[in-house]
Amino acid sequence: MRVVGIGHQDFSRLIQNNYFYIDKTEFIRExxxxxxxxxxxxxxxRFGKTLNMSMLEQFFSVSYAGQKELFEGLSVWKDERYQELxxxxxxxxxxxxxxxxxxxxxxxxxxxxxxxxxxxxxxxxxxxxxxxxxxxxxxxxxxxxxxxxxxxxxxxxxxxxxxxxxxxxxxxxxxxxxxxxxxxxxxxxxxxxxxxxxxxxxxxxxxxxxxxxxxxxxxxxxxxxxxxxxxxHLKVVTTTSNQYAECFGFTEKEVFLALEEFSLADRKEEVKTWYDGFTFGDKRDIYNPWSVINYLAERKPGAYWANTSSNSLIGKLVREGTGNMKECFERLLQGGSIRTLMDEQIVFSMLEHDEDAVWSLLVASGYMKVKSLNIRMYETGEWENEYELELTNFEVRMVLRRMVRNWFARAKADYNDFVKALLLGDVEAMNEYMNRVALETFSSFDTGKHPAKSEPERFYHGFVLGLMVELAGRYALTSNRESGFGRYDVMLEPLKEGEDAFILEFKVFQPKREQDLQDTVKAALAQIEEKNYTAGLLAKGISQERIRCYGFAFQGKTVLIG
Structure with missing residues (x-):
């Protein structure tokens, strides 16, 4: 059994030490x-780009002219023309x-x-x-x-x-x-x-x-x-291109053979759930190689991809994104999909004001995959590609959940205490901890390029995503959905019988209509009642006394809950 060496990006070191390596030398010939x-x-x-570049260098470079043993026994060496090259x-x-x-x-x-x-x-x-x-x-x-x-x-x-x-x-x-x-x-x-x-x-x-x-x-x-x-003259090969489709990442056949080599053949479905899901061109079932290698070394699943490098750009774009973008993330994190137009050519200047550009970046970065493609045709003869996108695999879902948690890292203790107070119905404690969280994290949700009135929306939609992540497995969270005669902001539906349900209505203080935040809270609670937001929960058999309603009033970084 070969040794699994983690982090090696030098081709010759892998080969000379007989570390675990899946032959990708066909890339040279292709x-x-x-x-x-x-x-x-x-x-x-972490899809083998650097290792393949090292392989190219050591194959072609005159500096490695006397080291043919690096490639003997590998796929490219079967062709005598390449032995001479x-x-x-x-x-x-x-x-x-x-x-x-x-x-x-x-x-x-x-x-x-x-x-x-x-x-x-x-x-x-x-x-x-x-x-x-x-x-x-x-x-x-x-x-x-x-x-x-x-x-x-x-x-x-x-x-x-x-x-x-x-x-x-x-x-x-x-x-x-x-x-x-x-x-x-x-x-x-x-x-x-x-x-x-x-x-x-x-x-x-x-x-x-x-x-x-x-x-x-x-x-x-x-x-x-x-x-x-x-x-x-630039030839561009993206994730939708057929060229080099199997040269980066592991195919399912390669992964399953590796599992057999390491006496892990009974773990195939587990590995597939965690690390499969990438599609390059028309080749499906491409696995994340970094994560598979770490799995072989550790012999257990984990979100290994999360620790490879900074997710700061993705985190910034989602954190500062609109309420609609965060609602899309709610659907994605809960196993749903979204539909969007997409252009594989990333225009960085558009990322801050064009959500389609952000989804394109997420696909290119491997966080999302194309589930289906629909071509929109117009009477003018023009057409556009509409993609149905979903998260790539279970590992990616774990990575993004961790990203959301990191938004509140500076106020982690207060955030956790707020969640506990919410579940216990301790309104006084909810107010104390929520205000601390808002003070610490509010400004991080603002891009600085949008009107101040949009800041509370960006913050509380991020806060809702945080709730969804923290309460996953215990509550099903939906937001800004139809219920009764209107739309509520957040509904937490218990997954186990006997647990309380929650409806949270968020409102920004309106000085022309309200005297203070108490009035804003009353307006939020009145809207829950007037719009009959409890209808959906009652229809599912949850009794009225087990439905708790709260109004959240925002004025800058100050929050009042009632």
Whole structure:
């Protein structure tokens, strides 16, 4: 039985130590025979992108020319043409995985440091005869403090130097190209970074006569208008593409064979429930490889994907999103689906005001999958793709529940105490703890770009999601649904007999109609009665005395419950 090594992203280390590895070397052959000049492959995080890039580098690079044993016995080695191809190209390999900075200056500096290190790895060129005096001068200017001209042309010039030295064009591999993009959006320096990256990508991948081919990997397909405006030859492979469908992630056959190898054949259904659900092109039943490997090592299920990297962008977009978006999340977390228009091309500038863009990002990131596709046709002859989306699998549901809990991490004790007080019917304690929670977390639900009157809605819809997560398994939660003669805000229906049910009505203080928050509470309670919100619960056999109704009045960060 092979050893399961966690976190290995270096292909040679896996092979030389005989660690658990599922053969993905067919990717080498498929990519090479497709013949695309520049390929962008978008896959969720921890789906083997970095390992496959390491595999590509070690297969093609002249630096590994004498290490054919790395590939002996693997799929690509069955074709003698590829035995002759191994180790025959100069390769430039770099990664933007660690460019996670809070401002443009630091992000640019980090990229410059990566380029300086890349040049240091090729310092042997300075001792060769291929660099003329101007080339040597440029080479030495590649430092962390270099100017934009040197930084954006660094890959282009290194391609030229290596091409001269080896007499062959170079292969360029850039892993996690979009990590800096996501951080730039998060921290507000998107425009500055995209101008810098666009110039670098143009010289590296468009106007570079010394490049044989290139591969870029990332999570998202960033809009062509932002950084790929000049790359008309770019081949984009997304989650809906058939190309390389089985090259990233594990197929069901591969997973089941692995379970048998580790004497876990009786766990197939458990593993399928937790980690299956990804679809690439027309290939279904693709499993999350990171989670499967961790399962093999730990021999028990867990939300392993949650601990791989920050979910901050997804969390920010949902937390600051509209009430409608949070209601959609309620349905998703409870096993339902939503319908939406979607464009796989991510336009980051649209994420804050276009919910369809957010759903597109969630699909690209692996949190959601396409359940069905409906093509909308219009009388004008135009058409749009409407997708039915659902959460990918049980693990993703656990990850998103944890994300919701983290919204209230700063007020965790008060939040938990509020839930206890609610269930006990202690209104005084509910008021005390709810106000503490609001004071600590209220502002985090506001984007700062919307009218103040929308803040309470964003907060209490987030609060409702938190209730749903905390009370899962004990209560079925619905919100803003039809009941009787109107719409209520939140209904908590007990899943066990004998438990109380709850109706919570939220209202924002209206100074033109109400004297104080007491009036707002009375208005909320009156609406519950006038609209007969209890009708649905009564129809299900829950007695009136077991239905508790509360009005929540908001005025800024102040809350009154009655």
């Amino acid at each position: 990519w090479w025979e497709n013949g695309d000049l520049v390929t962008l492959i978008a896959r969720p995080r 191994q180790g025959t190209f100069p390769v430039i390999s770099l990664s933007f995985a660690n460019v996670k900075e809070t401002n443009y200056a630091n992000a640019r500096r980090k990229i410059c440091q990566i380029l300086e290190d890349l040049y240091a790895d090729h310092a042997f060129l300075l001792k060769s005869e291929v660099l003329e005096e101007p080339d040597q001068a440029f080479f030495r200017r590649i430092t962390v403090d270099m100017g934009d001209t040197e930084a954006t042309m660094a890959i282009h010039h290194l391609s030229k130097y290596l091409s001269r030295y080896y007499g062959k064009k170079v292969i360029i591999l850039l892993d996690e190209y979009d990590t800096p993009m996501q951080e730039a959006f998060m921290y507000g320096y998107w425009q500055e970074l995209t101008e810098f990256i666009r110039s670098m990508f143009n010289s590296s991948f468009k106007t570079n006569p010394y490049m044989e081919r290139a591969v870029l990997t990332g999570i998202t397909r960033v809009s062509k208008e932002s950084i790929f405006s000049d790359l008309n």
